[in-house]
Amino acid sequence: MEAFDQLYSLYRNDFIKAAKYRFNSSREDDIVDAWQDAVISFYYQIKSGKLQSLSCTIKSFLYLIGFRILIKTYNYNSKHEPFDSFASENENLKYAYDMELLPELDEKQTLLNKKIVELPEQSRRMIMLRYVDGKSIAEIKNEMNYQSENAISVNLSRTLKKLKELIEQARNI
């Protein structure tokens, strides 16, 4: 995750400067927010294997996602037509232009997000590896330095059950 933090910090100030110029009515909070979403989207694209190589610079790719988010936020579509004409000239930029942006959390997901932090760090990491990254029990055992696969399996079952209970309790309150 260190690389993720570094990437965020590396172009953060440049992006804010460029976006302030481009969207002169934008508040810095919105620009920072868009930059965060752009970096997360990029991270997700890499991690999921959807994006395997870049023919443009990372900076350009991230800027394009960030500006798209700001355009969406401020509904600037008509003013930014050159955007797609340039994007069509580079495969990666076209991809950045077309790719799905981060969805907003619905009520159910917000509740899950609140409850998941109540779990122990190890369990949280384990369910993310298992259900988000799609790792097998054996892979998780190696990655998390566990002695037995059974311990992982038991922990996963308990974590799912615990999460289900926490969510049900919250709904019943």
Add this chain to the structure above:
Amino acid sequence: MNSEMIERYVANELQGEEKILFEEKLKVDSKLKAEVEAYKAIVADLRTVQNQQLKERLIQLEKKSFHTESSTSNTKLFFLATTIALLSAISYFVYNKYFNPTPKQDLKIEQSLPTIQENPTPSADPIEKIDTSRLKQNQKNPPKIAIAEKQQNKDQDEQLYAVHFQPYQDDDLMSMTRSDGEQSNYEKFIALYLAKDYKNALISYNSIDESLRDSDNLLFLKANVLVMLGRVKEGRDLFEQIISNGESKYIEQAKHALNNLKNN
């Protein structure tokens, strides 16, 4: 039904006979079915939740690294500025009092300038000597890495200018493309420009008759095309040329475009 089996089913790891048997059990066991569905719903939302957690991580990083940094750096800047101001004042006082017997009214501007020796006396301090020579060498021949990095940043910036540059468009241009017969190269260029097909627009421009091609009005459109194709420097030079010639009807627009590019 053991809980590890349920977990494996939710993780989509059950296969063949195991999976068939499990799904048959699901059909008859409504309690199991409800439990599995609840787990599946949780798992389906984990991706979005992970994104949110990454977001929270970045919010913390933002608070820690940038908000604190700005206040710290402001404090540092304040102390630095104060120190420099104090040192300047002390140096000025000491110099005037002990080393500069010449009355102020006799001072010439040249005398106040430091003299640079062609062959300065070697410094007693080896560290100072090394630093100075490095500095001079760097001035003459900047490190290759620095040049490459600068060039890369420049290229990236040029790319970004092209992404965010807004080419000139107006209704007058539309009227230039109306033709009953076959389109001239000039009209083709305008039509391609309006269609935002800048690559072919440039090809078409080069086929326009020279007498027309060099008109500053048309050069203005060409400058827009060049920027849109990422040839920002050429486009910028052309805008400057149009402004300096003072003949185009698009001078104000050229200034605006140039200003946009410079501000980037």
